[in-house]
Amino acid sequence: MADLVEAAVEGPSRTDRGIEMHRSRGREPTSVAATETAAADAPGQLVSSQFGLEGGTQGGRHRRKDATDRGSRYGKIHARYRAVMSPTARGSVQTVLGPVNPDHLGATQTHEHLLIDLVGRMGPRAETPEELARWDEPITLENAYEVRRFIRLFAENLRLDDVDLAAEELREFASAGGGTVVDLTTIDLGRDPAALERISRETGVRIVMGTAYYVHDFHPPEIARMSEEELAGVFVRDLTEAEPRAGIIGEIGMTWPHHPDEVKVLRAAVRAQRETGAALSIHPGRDPRAPLAAVDLVEDAGGDPARTVVGHIDRTLTRREDIHALADRGVYVEFDLFGQESSYYDLDTRIDMPNDAARIDHVASLLERGDGDRVLLSQDICRKAHLRRYGGEGYGHLLSHVVPMMRRKGLSEDEIEALLIENPARLLTIA
Ligand SMILES: [Zn+2]
Numbered sequence: 001m002a003d004l005v006e007a008a009v010e011g012p013s014r015t016d017r018g019i020e021m022h023r024s025r026g027r028e029p030t031s032v033a034a035t036e037t038a039a040a041d042a043p044g045q046l047v048s049s050q051f052g053l054e055g056g057t058q059g060g061r062h063r064r065k066d067a068t069d070r071g072s073r074y075g076k077i078h079a080r081y082r083a084v085m086s087p088t089a090r091g092s093v094q095t096v097l098g099p100v101n102p103d104h105l106g107a108t109q110t111h112e113h114l115l116i117d118l119v120g121r122m123g124p125r126a127e128t129p130e131e132l133a134r135w136d137e138p139i140t141l142e143n144a145y146e147v148r149r150f151i152r153l154f155a156e157n158l159r160l161d162d163v164d165l166a167a168e169e170l171r172e173f174a175s176a177g178g179g180t181v182v183d184l185t186t187i188d189l190g191r192d193p194a195a196l197e198r199i200s201r202e203t204g205v206r207i208v209m210g211t212a213y214y215v216h217d218f219h220p221p222e223i224a225r226m227s228e229e230e231l232a233g234v235f236v237r238d239l240t241e242a243e244p245r246a247g248i249i250g251e252i253g254m255t256w257p258h259h260p261d262e263v264k265v266l267r268a269a270v271r272a273q274r275e276t277g278a279a280l281s282i283h284p285g286r287d288p289r290a291p292l293a294a295v296d297l298v299e300d301a302g303g304d305p306a307r308t309v310v311g312h313i314d315r316t317l318t319r320r321e322d323i324h325a326l327a328d329r330g331v332y333v334e335f336d337l338f339g340q341e342s343s344y345y346d347l348d349t350r351i352d353m354p355n356d357a358a359r360i361d362h363v364a365s366l367l368e369r370g371d372g373d374r375v376l377l378s379q380d381i382c383r384k385a386h387l388r389r390y391g392g393e394g395y396g397h398l399l400s401h402v403v404p405m406m407r408r409k410g411l412s413e414d415e416i417e418a419l420l421i422e423n424p425a426r427l428l429t430i431a
Contacts, residue, residue, distance in 0.1 A: 088240055088276045093428040094247030095180070095206045096197045105206060106179020107399055108424035111251065111281065111311050111336035111378035114166040114183050114199055114207070117190035118158040118382060120218050139390055148385045148392070151346040157383045163195045167202045169387050169395055176396035180206040180424070182378075184251040184281060186214040187234075197244050208428055210281065211238035211246035211272075213265050215253030223261055231268035232275070239276045247428060249273055249280045251311060254294055256285025263297060270303035277431035281309040281334075286348045288322055295329045305330040307431060309376060312336060314359055315351050323362055327371040332427060335359045336378035338402050339386065339393035356402055360409050363419070367411065372418050376427065377402075 089099030124135040135155050139147050147157050160166060173181065185191045193209060200207040211234070213219055223231070238246040249269045254262050266282070273280045280303065284290040291310045298308050310326060314337040317323045327333050338356055345353040354362070366375050379398055381387070388394035393401075399420075406416055 088245075088278065088430045090277055090430045092430060093180075093206075093208060093425070094239070094245050094278075094430060096193065096200050096209050096244035096247075097206070098244075100206060102425040102429045104179075105421065105425050105428070107177055107420045108180040108182070108428070109173070109178065109336075109378040109395070109398060110182045110309065110376045110424050110427065111184055111334060111380050112181045112395065113160060113185045113189075113380070113382040114170060114181070115163065115190065115192050115195055116160045116185045116382050119155050120189065124152060124155070139384060141391075144385075144391050147390070149342060149344060149346065151383065157385050160382065160384065160387075161190075163192075163198060165387070165389060166195075167199045169381075169389065170199060170203045170205050172388060173395035173399070174203055174205050176399035178205060178396070178399055180208065180428075181395070182208045182210065182248060182281075182424075182428070184210040184212070184248070186210065186212040186218075186251060186253065188218045188220055189214050193242070193244050208247035209244065210248050210250045211235045212250050212252045212269065212281075214251070215255045215283070216259035216262050217255075218253065219261060219265075223265065228264050228268045228271065231265055232271035235269060235272035236275055239272065239278050247278065247430075249276075249278050250309065251281050251283040253283045254285045254290060256287035256290045258285065258293065258297075266294070266297050267301045270298055270301035273303055273307060277307075279307050279309065279427045281311055283311055284316055286316060286351065288317055288319070291316055291322075291326050292329065295326070295331055298331075307427075308332065309334050309427065311378075312380070313362075314338075314340075314354055315345055315348070318352055318354065320362065320365055323366070324369065324371075327366055327369075327374055330374070332374050332376050332423070333366065333371070334376040334378065335363060336376070336380045338377060339379045339381075339397040356405060357409075360402070360406055360411070363406075364409060364411060367415055372415055373423060373426075375419055376423055377419055 088094060092099035093102050093105060124132055131153060134153055137143060137154055139154060139156050143154070147154050152158070170181070183196055191209070196207050196209050213223060235249050239249070249272055252266050252269045254266065269280050272278070280298070282294050284294050291313070294310060295305055295308070298305060309332040311334040313323060313326070313333055314335050317326065323333065337353070338359060340353065341355045343353050343355065345351045363375055363377070366372065377398060379386070379393070379395065381395060384390045386392040386394070403416060
């Protein structure tokens with residue numbers, strides 16, 4: 001967190017919104033300009049003081065020298081050598097532009113999608129012929145409310161397929177003070193590694209890419225035939241050989257009750273986690289029993305709950321005691337639907353979706369019981385309705401609008417910093 005320390009020294013100037021941004025002057029000297037390394041390191045210079053995360057952290061003054069800081073000719077050669085020696089960049093965070101120092105991530109959202117194709121086998125909502133007729137309707141101001149409310153009514157809503165638009169939207173995250181996003185689009189949801197590389201280079205935002213298969217309905221046919229070992233091999237290759245490399249396993253899709261192939265994929269993911277030291281992120285089924293059942297599966301397969309994220313808690317566990325029971329298992333509890341403020345949840349109308357204020361109350365309850373180092377926050381942007389271009393909240397919502405609400409509700413700067421910077425950095429560091 002060296003950048004934060006430097007920012008505090010420099011002292012942020014406030015705008016009328018009480019938010020400001022500037023760049024750290026404390027960057028390490030780099031002699032090679034415009035290399036991949038320099039590009040990869042650029043986001044680390046975006047400091048977080050614009051959302052007031054000014055407190056210095058332990059270790060901030062002891063910036064590690066590693067591949068992130070390789071600016072010199074020697075450093076580049078060394079980094080290449082290291083890559084040969086070590087299949088994953090242990091001790092580093094593996095972004096699409098290469099390994100970086102965990103202290104340089106800045107504010108990080110751990111469950112996002114920059115590009116995704118959810119049309120796949122989801123198909124139209126189509127409860128009536130009238131609804132089916134709307135499937136191909138373009139998004140307009142007139143239907144914007146329905147696009148937002150009814151997730152599967154319009155095909156166009158279910159595809160993020162414009163790389164330039166993704167970059168444009170992500171710039172807003174950077175402007176709000178964001179440093180890193182984790183893109184958890186799975187192989188079977190149209191993951192596009194080369195496009196993520198380009199978006200990262202163009203925006204200066206670090207991107208950690210996932211490797212996974214989504215829920216059974218989206219599985220390609222070969223999953224049914226592949227063994228657990230073969231599936232683990234796919235994830236391990238993505239984490240250790242592919243260019244660009246994945247930096248996390250996820251999101252592993254589970255429905256409820258679990259489909260046997262989903263269990264097989266999750267067990268394979270645990271195997272890959274143990275082999276590579278990468279973290280594992282799970283999309284649990286939509287049932288209050290699903291998160292604990294997923295943790296059971298992880299433990300049965302020999303996985304480490306402390307390297308595991310259970311996502312989408314917002315739409316899965318609404319009772320406080322269930323959330324606490326999950327935290328007691330030692331996993332990361334991820335509230336990743338910030339910005340989705342409708343209590344109506346189209347994918348399961350029995351669920352009372354909390355709004356941002358209620359999400360913060362859940363988070364505060366975890367902080368009070370000492371679980372602050374096990375909570376992650378994100379927005380899971382995955383539809384056009386979430387984008388600014390289409391009237392949505394955009395990738396900057398959490399930093400620009402939720403952080404001030406967290407302060408109003410009494411969260412301290414240290415707590416906010418743990419949620420947005422330290423916890424993601426610990427999670428993403430290859431063990
Ligand atoms: Zn997701």
